[in-house]
Amino acid sequence: MSINDVSPAGVALKLADAVTEAHHEFRSQSDHIRYGLEWVLSGFYQVMAVVLLAFPFQLHKEALVCLITGALLRMASGGVHFASYWWCFAVGTVQILFSSFLAAAFEQQGLHIPLVPTFVILAAGLILTAVFAPRLYKTKLLFSHTRLLVFKGVSVALYTLLSILMLSIITDPSLQFVIGMALFYQVFSLTPFGDKTIQFFNSLSTNPAERRRVS
Structure with missing residues (x-):
């Protein structure tokens, strides 16, 4: 057994095969089942890692908010990432923990989010989301043009909602900070520059089979 066998993709593939083998009527939905299982397992792995690593530093609140914010937007908008799941x-x-440490330091210094610059940055992020979302690769073939437009609309709506939440409802500076960082990371992954950056690192992989875009 290799480490890839216990990755979300490896486990999801085996589970999807087991489901379609036991219930033949679901064979035509095999890819959708696999994709959904992979998302669930990826989320479970990430939550467990973040909680276990952040809790000793009392940063679990910031870390979970950062994770949930990014995951919510990514579910609709997609985004480029590393060819290897384990690199992702x-x-x-590391991104989530780094953002959480920065947020804690930000709050300890008594700092607050500057409203006008933050609003300008969030507005720019909204435009980029509207232009580039959803950024899908292999799974793009699973969805019709109409469904992709729905994903774009949901991405814009979620980004707007999370921005309003950050600026108007949440008053904790550390939580405002991690929400902003999560939105920044996700928007970056949608842009052509983000795509080229991650694909450059993918191209350095020593395994040619992993030099592909996945979503």
Whole structure:
């Protein structure tokens, strides 16, 4: 057994095969079942890692808010990421913990989010989301043009809702900070520059089979 066998993709593939083998009527939905299971398992792995690593530093609140914010937007908007799941897992975990440490330091210094610059940055992010979302690769073939337009609309709506939540409802500076960082990371993954950046790192992979875009 290799480490890829216990990755969300590996486990989801086996479970989807088991489901379609036991229930033949679901064979035509095999890819959708696999994709859904992969998302659930990816989320479970990430939550467990973030909680276990953040809790000793009392940063679990910030870490979970950062994770949930990014995951909500990513479910609709997609985005580029590393060819290897384990690189995605490691980099994502580091990003969340780094943002949480910065947020805690931000709050300890008694700092607050500057309203006007933050509003300008969020507005720019909204435009980029409207232009580039959804950014899908292999799974794009699973969805019709109409469904992709729905994903775009949901992405814009979620981004707007999370921005309003950050600026108008949540008053905790550390939580405002991690929401902003999560939105920044996700918008970056939608842009052509973000795509080229991650694909450059993918191209350095020593395994040619992993030099592909996945979503």
